[in-house]
Amino acid sequence: MKMKDLKKKINREVLNNGFDILGFTKIHIDQEIKKNYSEFLKNNYHGEMKWLERHYEKKINPRLIWSDVRSVLVVGQNYAPYENPLKYNRERSKANISVYARNHDYHKIMQEKLSKIQTWLKNELKIESKIFVDSSPILEKYFAEKANLGWQGKHTNLVSKKFGSWLFLAEIFLPINIEDKFEEQGTCGTCKKCLDVCPTNAFLGNNKIDARKCISYLTIEYKGPIPMTLRKKMGNKVYGCDDCLSVCPWNKFSTETIEEKLNSNNSLNNLDFFLNFDKEKFDSFFLKSPVKRIGWERFLRNIIIASGNSENTDLVDYIYPHLKNQNPIIRGACIWSLFQLLCVKEKDKLRKKLLLEEKNKYVLYELRMNS
Numbered sequence: 001m002k003m004k005d006l007k008k009k010i011n012r013e014v015l016n017n018g019f020d021i022l023g024f025t026k027i028h029i030d031q032e033i034k035k036n037y038s039e040f041l042k043n044n045y046h047g048e049m050k051w052l053e054r055h056y057e058k059k060i061n062p063r064l065i066w067s068d069v070r071s072v073l074v075v076g077q078n079y080a081p082y083e084n085p086l087k088y089n090r091e092r093s094k095a096n097i098s099v100y101a102r103n104h105d106y107h108k109i110m111q112e113k114l115s116k117i118q119t120w121l122k123n124e125l126k127i128e129s130k131i132f133v134d135s136s137p138i139l140e141k142y143f144a145e146k147a148n149l150g151w152q153g154k155h156t157n158l159v160s161k162k163f164g165s166w167l168f169l170a171e172i173f174l175p176i177n178i179e180d181k182f183e184e185q186g187t188c189g190t191c192k193k194c195l196d197v198c199p200t201n202a203f204l205g206n207n208k209i210d211a212r213k214c215i216s217y218l219t220i221e222y223k224g225p226i227p228m229t230l231r232k233k234m235g236n237k238v239y240g241c242d243d244c245l246s247v248c249p250w251n252k253f254s255t256e257t258i259e260e261k262l263n264s265n266n267s268l269n270n271l272d273f274f275l276n277f278d279k280e281k282f283d284s285f286f287l288k289s290p291v292k293r294i295g296w297e298r299f300l301r302n303i304i305i306a307s308g309n310s311e312n313t314d315l316v317d318y319i320y321p322h323l324k325n326q327n328p329i330i331r332g333a334c335i336w337s338l339f340q341l342l343c344v345k346e347k348d349k350l351r352k353k354l355l356l357e358e359k360n361k362y363v364l365y366e367l368r369m370n371s
């Protein structure tokens, strides 16, 4: 079959399976990208995401993942929300979950579609393949740019002229040489809205991020106590952050996703709704959502910090019971949060009580720092 016809066939199959955009590229990785990645690691900008170190060799050499791979087919899934998520930052008593996590888990949805395409490739074209989404050791944004899906914006994510900043990425490794001619899809120009909007100043300049400061990292990946200096900046965000994506001017060309399981039309719940949860309720409420992967305790930590930022003193009664939690990180978060909401007299009462009862050094440190 001619290359042009093969591409056409695969193109049709990928779009028929519900993906929104695709492109082919070779597996070569530019020297500069390898250097940037290793600098990112050397500077420890990845924080606790140690798997990014373990992934390094495979990421810069896709043949270590699959020795037969010759090309990468990159697919994109539009998950554009129906309204600008920046507006949710103002709803201080609500638990602000990133639009990508308000519905079903995109990993599962994309994996199912990729599996169907993989079977089709094998049965129809006798082509073996490997499929990947997100957590695999693949430079997804780099390959997406090379496959003409868009360009890596200053916020480090891929920007598309058609879908703005709202594309999930996934890959199919192919054992054949098939590629699209690289054509620059666009640039950020002089815009730097994403850099300016970041509440925690996580960007180190164009295309560079210190992930340790990113609210997405802090709420999803980071297990410890949220650094004190960043707590207020988290506002009501309890899972991920969309600020740098939301301000991107290219979003004006995007249209709401038609993938029902990925739309973010469901409204946000109040913080007290979650403060009343326990592990069982958490597991069943987030059964199909990506939120479940952080587990109840990390989610509760985030909910308590957001409650401290809410200026809603009604939440105090819902926070108090969590002071008895076995996990010192939860008790520490409660202290910080209560000290944001209580009056001087109540703070004093709480301090005296905790000084008698609390034995954990870290929790006592929180008490000292917040007194």
Ligand code: B12
Binding pocket: 033, 034, 036, 037, 040, 049, 052, 098, 099, 100, 133, 134, 135, 136, 137, 138, 139, 140, 141, 142, 155, 156, 157, 158, 159, 165, 166, 167, 168, 169, 170, 206, 207, 208, 209, 211, 214, 216, 217, 220, 221, 239, 240, 241, 242, 244, 245
């Ligand atoms: C680790 C990770 C994170 C980390 C680190 C983020 C980051 N920017 O690397 C954290 C937890 C913070 C994160 C957050 C988010 N993530 Co994330 N994440 C990943 C993951 C698993 C790996 C990315 C990685 O390798 N990072 C390491 C750095 C070194 O890689 P890099 O950004 O590609 O770095 C390059 C550039 O920065 C550049 N560079 C570095 N220095 C310099 C200097 C100059 C001068 C230049 C020109 C370039 C340059 O070179 C580097 C090497 O290629 C990918 C999936 C994957 N397998 O790729 C998803 C992925 C990037 N995440 C994604 C999403 C959606 C998000 C969030 C929006 C989720 C949310 N709403 O909370 C946020 C966005 C935050 C942000 N602004 O990046 C999507 C992005 C889709 C897209 N359109 O690009 C991906 C691709 C997952 C997917 N399959 O769809 N994420």
Ligand code: SF4
Binding pocket: 155, 197, 198, 199, 200, 201, 202, 203, 209, 213, 214, 215, 216, 240, 241, 242, 243, 244, 245
């Ligand atoms: S996701 Fe939020 S915290 Fe992270 S870099 Fe973007 S704006 Fe900053």
Ligand code: SF4
Binding pocket: 153, 154, 155, 159, 187, 188, 191, 192, 193, 194, 195, 244, 247, 248, 249, 250
């Ligand atoms: S907000 Fe501006 S600088 Fe940031 S990615 Fe979009 S176009 Fe580029």
